[in-house]
Amino acid sequence: MTPFTRLTGIAAPLPVANVDTDMLLPARFLKTVSRKGLGAALFRAQRFDANDVERPDFPLNRRPWRHAEILVALDNFGCGSSREHAPWALRDFGIRCIIAPSFADIFYGNCFKNGMLPVVLGAAQVEVLMADAEQPETAIMTVDLEQRTITRTQGETIGFSIDPQRRQRLLDGVDDIAQSLAFEEKIAAHERGWRIAAPWIRGLAADFAKTETSG
Amino acid sequence: MNEPRTLYEKVWDSHQVVDLGNGECLLHVDRHLLYEVTSPQAFDGLREAGRRVRRPELTLAVADHNVPTQDRAGGLSAIADPESRLQVATLERNCAEFDIPYVPLTSPRQGIVHIIGPELGLTLPGTVIVCGDSHTSTHGAFGALAFGIGTSEAEHVLATQTLVQKRSRTMLVRVDGALGVGVTAKDIVLHVIGAIGTGGATGHVIEYAGDAIRALDMAGRMTICNMAIEAGARAGMIAPDETTFAWLAGLPFAPKGTEWDEAVAQWRTLPSDLDAAYDRVVEIDAASIEPMVTWGTSPEAVTTIGGHAPDPAREADPRQRAQVERMLAYMDIAPGAALAGLPIDIVFIGSCTNARIEDLRAAAAVARDRQVAPGVRALVVPGSGQVKAQGEAEGLDSVFRSAGFEWRDAGCSMCLGLNPDRLQPGQRCASTSNRNFEGRQGPGGRTHLMSPAMAAAAAVTGRLTDVRALAR
Numbered sequence: 167m168t169p170f171t172r173l174t175g176i177a178a179p180l181p182v183a184n185v186d187t188d189m190l191l192p193a194r195f196l197k198t199v200s201r202k203g204l205g206a207a208l209f210r211a212q213r214f215d216a217n218d219v220e221r222p223d224f225p226l227n228r229r230p231w232r233h234a235e236i237l238v239a240l241d242n243f244g245c246g247s248s249r250e251h252a253p254w255a256l257r258d259f260g261i262r263c264i265i266a267p268s269f270a271d272i273f274y275g276n277c278f279k280n281g282m283l284p285v286v287l288g289a290a291q292v293e294v295l296m297a298d299a300e301q302p303e304t305a306i307m308t309v310d311l312e313q314r315t316i317t318r319t320q321g322e323t324i325g326f327s328i329d330p331q332r333r334q335r336l337l338d339g340v341d342d343i344a345q346s347l348a349f350e351e352k353i354a355a356h357e358r359g360w361r362i363a364a365p366w367i368r369g370l371a372a373d374f375a376k377t378e379t380s381g
Numbered sequence: 382m383n384e385p386r387t388l389y390e391k392v393w394d395s396h397q398v399v400d401l402g403n404g405e406c407l408l409h410v411d412r413h414l415l416y417e418v419t420s421p422q423a424f425d426g427l428r429e430a431g432r433r434v435r436r437p438e439l440t441l442a443v444a445d446h447n448v449p450t451q452d453r454a455g456g457l458s459a460i461a462d463p464e465s466r467l468q469v470a471t472l473e474r475n476c477a478e479f480d481i482p483y484v485p486l487t488s489p490r491q492g493i494v495h496i497i498g499p500e501l502g503l504t505l506p507g508t509v510i511v512c513g514d515s516h517t518s519t520h521g522a523f524g525a526l527a528f529g530i531g532t533s534e535a536e537h538v539l540a541t542q543t544l545v546q547k548r549s550r551t552m553l554v555r556v557d558g559a560l561g562v563g564v565t566a567k568d569i570v571l572h573v574i575g576a577i578g579t580g581g582a583t584g585h586v587i588e589y590a591g592d593a594i595r596a597l598d599m600a601g602r603m604t605i606c607n608m609a610i611e612a613g614a615r616a617g618m619i620a621p622d623e624t625t626f627a628w629l630a631g632l633p634f635a636p637k638g639t640e641w642d643e644a645v646a647q648w649r650t651l652p653s654d655l656d657a658a659y660d661r662v663v664e665i666d667a668a669s670i671e672p673m674v675t676w677g678t679s680p681e682a683v684t685t686i687g688g689h690a691p692d693p694a695r696e697a698d699p700r701q702r703a704q705v706e707r708m709l710a711y712m713d714i715a716p717g718a719a720l721a722g723l724p725i726d727i728v729f730i731g732s733c734t735n736a737r738i739e740d741l742r743a744a745a746a747v748a749r750d751r752q753v754a755p756g757v758r759a760l761v762v763p764g765s766g767q768v769k770a771q772g773e774a775e776g777l778d779s780v781f782r783s784a785g786f787e788w789r790d791a792g793c794s795m796c797l798g799l800n801p802d803r804l805q806p807g808q809r810c811a812s813t814s815n816r817n818f819e820g821r822q823g824p825g826g827r828t829h830l831m832s833p834a835m836a837a838a839a840a841v842t843g844r845l846t847d848v849r850a851l852a853r
């Protein structure tokens with residue numbers, strides 16, 4: 167997984183609460199076989215009109231926010247279904263950091279699984295950054311996970327807090343899988359013990375469906 | 382003396398690999414089920430990281446969500462929609478690349494993932510089973526711990542055969558007493574969801590117990606575990622007993638000979654200890670349960686077939702009132718209207734909730750020597766090729782066909798709008814599936830959830846009908 171250490175980029179303002187997973191990615195885009203390419207469908211209904219023409223007033227359709235890597239939004243960001251297609255769409259669009267007063271649980275966890283940093287800040291601080299993001303001259307900010315700070319264009323820094331284990335995993339670019347694979351010996355030992363305790367849990371041959379006659 | 386433990390805690394403890402602190406642990410997985418919609422990105426992740434599948438032989442894949450339910454002798458090429466075909470082709474390619482056991486579309490074993498696992502004897506008591514689908518809870522009917530996972534988690538299981546999990550709280554749902562005539566497992570679970578709400582069991586694993594549960598056959602037990610998720614539960618479980626063992630004996634991958642005896646002896650230790658404590662207990666009198674039917678767009682929006690839709694004007698809370706109004710408008714039901722008698726367009730008998738042979742028998746018993754009402758389209762979609770073959774051996778196909786029902790091939794079908802079987806906008810459907818969300822069975826479609834017998838009664842009368850009135 168790509169580590170997340172320090173990101174200097176354009177922040178886009180999205181002063182909307184309860185942005186749900188259906189807004190982030192409508193269900194009809196679930197028929198995909200890739201994590202990639204979903205950026206085109208991000209905020210589909212808000213970004214495009216019925217004729218698939220870009221709505222010029224939507225921030226992500228305007229300069230400089232077209233190239234945003236940070237999103238500033240309001241309460242309960244990412245609510246709705248558990249589909250990971252929602253963070254994938256943001257990531258594919260180029261957004262790696264979302265700043266909001268609160269996030270939906272599952273979405274929050276899914277961000278870390280995809281190398282993205284969700285930052286929780288107080289409502290007043292989010293307002294300050296929202297105002298910054300709204301002006302092209304102040305829309306560039308730096309999110310530093312190492313220091314746990316956000317630096318505004320004019321240099322002022324705002325601190326944030328984050329679970330230390332999650333922070334470390336993002337900094338190291340270690341995903342959950344790498345962490346679990348480090349327990350290889352314990353997994354193997356458990357498997358040996360379980361094979362003795364419940365030997366009847368047998369594996370299947372890859373082509374079992376061709377050979378297995380109806381039982 | 383050891384602390385008394387629940388069934389859930391026993392299965393959890395026997396699968397804990399490492400305690401990670403913070404209440405998290407690494408849990409060993411016995412069976413990982415895959416299907417075409419949520420798995421492609423998990424395989425991409427493996428490839429990108431250069432990882433292999435740790436235990437392909439403990440994995441099983443089948444395509445069910447996107448598949449057409451007729452004319453599919455051509456296999457992949459029978460799938461007309463290019464995106465659906467690509468999803469299924471991708472699953473086939475990934476299984477071939479990673480040596481994962483796969484049940485092809487043309488196999489007599491193909492079916493809904495949650496129906497074929499138990500049929501093959503892969504779903505065993507005391508095991509941990511996961512799948513990237515929330516209705517994995519179905520397998521809990523055997524005393525397995527079974528739950529749905531996300532795509533990153535599926536990738537994690539593929540790579541490690543384990544999962545990082547937090548222990549859930551426990552909820553006991555006791556249903557005591559005898560069910561009335563015409564009342565089924567589906568009515569029990571709809572009643573439970575109506576009583577505790579769709580968020581009622583959030584953060585919990587439900588264990589169903591009590592003599593009304595003991596009296597259920599395995600099909601019924603799978604139905605109520607299937608819908609545990611609709612009450613917000615992580616999983617639903619039922620302690621294994623003689624009914625479970627009798628059902629499993631002789632299945633292709635169930636233990637055999639002396640190993641069977643050893644297995645049964647171990648499975649008998651799984652039921653919750655007498656003094657085991659639960660975080661929450663809900664008690665229900667089976668005799669009070671009636672045939673149920675949903676009126677809204679959430680499974681908790683449910684009442685008895687003799688009941689009425691709510692009147693939003695009587696809702697004090699404005700949020701609640703707005704929600705009821707929205708549901709009634711979507712469903713095109715007048716405030717306070719009686720549910721019995723509502724004319725329906727479509728009947729869907731199928732899904733992982735109610736497409737086992739017992740479900741089809743119950744529906745056929747109502748359909749026998751009757752006719753689907755004029756203007757109504759009725760589909761029977763067996764949950765697997767095996768169920769279909771069994772139904773044909775018993776002559777159920779001709780009962781349904783001569784009554785005017787369609788008899789189709791196995792798949793998720795009209796449970797959700799990802800394949801050709803779907804509702805048209807505005808159509809009203811009597812459905813044996815598990816979700817009645819807006820657009821779930823097709824954009825603009827209106828779903829009423831009910832039991833197979835109730836759905837058959839709706840088919841032959843053309844209206845929502847109390848099946849007890851058709852008793853012969």
Ligand code: SF4
Binds near residue numbers: 495516732734793796
């Ligand atoms: S039948 Fe419906 S609920 Fe069951 S697995 Fe298929 S789509 Fe999901």
